[in-house]
Amino acid sequence: MTEILTVEDLRVRFTVHGGSFEAVRGLNFALNAGETLAVVGESGSGKSQAFMAMMGLVARNGSASGTVMFGGRDLLSLTPSQLNEVRGREIAMIFQDPMTSLNPAMKIGAQMAEVLTEHQGTDRRAAWKAAVEMLDRVGIPEAVSRANSYPHELSGGMRQRVMIGMALMCQPKVLIADEPTTALDVTVQAQMLELFKTLCRETGTSLVLITHDLGVVAGIADRMMVMYAGEAVETGAVDDLFYDPRHPYLKGLIQSTPSPDERKSYLTPIAGMPPNLTRLPPGCPFAPRCAWKMPICETTAPVLLPFGAGRARACHFDGPLVSVESAS
Ligand SMILES: Nc1ncnc2c1ncn2[C@@H]1O[C@H](COP(=O)(O)OP(=O)(O)OP(=O)(O)O)[C@@H](O)[C@H]1O
Ligand SMILES: [Mg+2]
Incomplete structure (x- = not known):
């Protein structure tokens, strides 16, 4: 090990x-x-x-x-x-309350994409595509349209899924x-x-x-x-x-x-x-x-x-x- x-x-x-x-x-x-x-x-x-x-x-x-x-x-x-x-x-961290870590004024797809554009220099289109794929992987239905939602439009469980997805975007x-x-x-x-x-x-x-x-x-x-x-x-x-x-x-x-x-x-x-x-x-x-x-x-x-x-x-x-x- x-x-x-x-x-x-x-x-x-x-x-x-x-x-x-x-x-x-x-x-x-x-x-x-x-x-x-x-x-x-x-x-x-x-x-x-x-x-x-x-x-x-x-x-x-x-x-x-x-x-x-x-x-x-x-x-x-x-x-x-x-x-x-x-x-x-x-190393990624996820905390108890997703609302404290999500930006309420930003679409979830954009927040997830930003992880890649900021840390890995990925271009915006590819990053958005990766965000949608990740939303799908964490079990968000209709990920393509959901990527345009704001955090408050999601249930607590969905927000938690978004947090998990966001933490895993960079493959920590x-x-x-x-x-x-x-x-x-x-x-x-x-x-x-x-x-x-x-x-x-x-x-x-x-x-x-x-x-x-x-x-x-x-x-x-x-x-x-x-x-x-x-x-x-x-x-x-x-x-x-x-x-x-x-x-x-x-x-x-x-x-x-x-x-x-x-x-x-x-x-x-x-x-x-x-x-x-x-x-x-x-x-x-x-x-x-x-x-x-x-x-x-x-x-x-x-x-x-x-x-x-x-x-x-x-x-x-x-x-x-x-x-x-x-x-x-
Ligand atoms: N900024 C701070 N100033 C003083 N004491 C602090 C500070 N932050 C945490 N503590 C204290 O440090 C100790 C450990 O806190 P910690 O948050 O690590 O506990 P925990 O095991 O995570 O508990 P919980 O299950 O409630 O989350 C506690 O006694 C807490 O009050
Ligand atoms: Mg604690």
């Missing part, structure tokens, strides 16, 4: 009210060519900030450090204009989709995720799917990275992680996610709240909520260590997590 993106010790620090804290706290992972990696974790775990930072999109009160190797270059050391090139051409090597379907209803969500996967497979694009909904991950992703309090706490093949989670946080997430086929009547939410990043406990950040907590967990933070076939987890407890009653 070829690593296409290699992230080492990525940190994102924000300054607020004179103090500062890390929202991403030393993230290490690799993305393989052509794979779908799901990034999951509760709200505030640093999923979006980690990927925004890689793309040079940290807010003004923040800064990023570490290395993000892509195509032989460290993205964190590129100039803004070099990064801009990478963003448009080689990596597509980062941050909660791309949360604004859509459940049936459309499923269709959209299928579409992502099919298109990425056809073009060999690696897909990073950021979500706090574990339910959408199974069946879509190859591997999964679970984040908690700004760190990766478990990584590995999706099937292995669902079948035999080794970090109590992931175990908790699975137990609190309704599965689509079997109706579970005993969903168990994870006890407690995510930690305040400005006041993290000295040991493991998950310890206050953990049913497997041992004395060492309150003093020493575990590091992400490899085990088994391509898996890693950051937990002092060594072994399968047999269900216990929820944390006291």
Whole structure:
């Protein structure tokens, strides 16, 4: 497997009210060519900030450090204009709300065509033709006439399809989709995720799917990275992680996610709240909520260590997590 993106010790620090804290706290992972990696974790775990930072999109009160190797270059050391090139051409991002990324005053066909005329110097006619073809590929009916629509004339699901098409216009090597379907209803969500996967497979694009909904991950992703309090706490093949989670946080997430086929009547939410990043406990950040907590967990933070076939987890407890009653 070829690593296409290699992230080492990525940190994102924000300054607020004179103090500062890390929202991403030393993230290490690799993305393989052509794979779908799901990034999951509760709200505030640093999923979006980690990927925004890689793309040079940290807010003004923040800064990023570490290395993000892509195509032989460290993205964190590129100039803004070099990064801009990478963003448009080689790594594309899709966000939750398509209206924030589409220009309301421009026909969708023209917006999609512009991606090619601006980044690749394609002539306007060829670019328009490519835009119409892409609209057709992402399942917009009557693409030729739809290309002349403005964003507000489309349904939410259609706008999302336009966003996907726009992101894929330049045939990026990596597509980062941050909660791309949360604004859509459940049936459309499923269709959209299928579409992502099919298109990425056809073009060999690696897909990073950021979500706090574990339910959408199974069946879509190859591997999964679970984040908690700004760190990766478990990584590995999706099937292995669902079948035999080794970090109590992931175990908790699975137990609190309704599965689509079997109706579970005993969903168990994870006890407690995510930690305040400005006041993290000295040991493991998950310890206050953990049913497997041992004395060492309150003093020493575990590091992400490899085990088994391509898996890693950051937990002092060594072994399968047999269900216990929820944390006291
Ligand atoms: N500009 C900022 N200034 C201060 N803190 C910030 C800023 N942007 C993000 N944060 C904080 O960084 C942390 C990580 O945020 P992030 O958006 O990455 O979470 P997330 O995992 O994507 O959550 P969600 O599932 O809700 O999208 C949060 O505590 C958030 O409040
Ligand atoms: Mg987010």
